Amino acid sequence: MAIPIKVFERISAGLKKFQPILNSAKTRDVNESDTVVVITDMLSEVFGYDKYSEITTEHVIKKTFCDLAIKIDGKIKLLMEIKAIGLDLKDDHIKQAVDYGANAGIEWVILTNGMNWQIYRITFSKPIDKELVYEINFSNINPKNENHIEPIYYLCKEALGKSLLDEYHSQKQALSKYYVGQMILTETILDVIKRELKRLTPGVKIENEEIEEVLRSDIIKRDVLEGDKALDAKKKIQKAANTYLRSSSPVPKKENVASTNNESQLEKDLPDPEPAST
Structure with a gap:
């Protein structure tokens, strides 16, 4: 996947800025609210979303609240469930994130503690199913390596708006x-x-x-x-x-049928031939 140069440079610069911030936050064992603040800044500076119009906090889903929702052209494309950076992501956290997506009718959800990001796609079948499409660990990413940048790019505004995340999932599914x-x-x-x-x-x-x-x-x-x-x-x-x-x-050509019908009608409309004179 060819990443636009400006987007690559933005992601790379953002990683260089936020990797030390994430490491410091983990060392200090900051709480969930502070982790949400860091991730909101990352969504803006790394992923390219407008902090005031495209990132929604505490999105209401059936009287409960999902931590963050991403909007493109006013439509929610992605939900995020965020845990404190010091917490390991567990099965009950996954269920919580998937339930939010299922109840809101949103296919894509992210479960993250800031350092580790798990990207899930929900299938609206009976019963509801989920698939872990891929994971990102920001502590292991090289900001200059395009292969490391690509998974981040699929979550960026430029890619999500063009449904490139869906295309990536379809390709991965076809090669499963x-x-x-x-x-x-x-x-x-x-x-x-x-x-x-x-x-x-x-x-x-x-x-x-x-x-x-x-x-x-x-x-x-x-x-x-x-x-x-x-x-x-x-x-x-x-x-x-x-x-x-x-x-x-092969499909029968309709014009042949019509032509035959027209010929039959024409024959009916023609006058009877006059008898030959003797």
């Missing part, structure tokens, strides 16, 4: 072990494997079912093929295949 595992088991890929095996062993009869059995039992790990994530990947791959088949099927 669940998608690749299910893709290998499709008839298209099994046909390719069968063709290549027959090329290696001419005359040997090989069926797709036999190849699939070897893949399932000896090659692909069980956790790749079982569970909700594997099932979800299978459904999406099948849906994509069905969509492709429908789009590639």
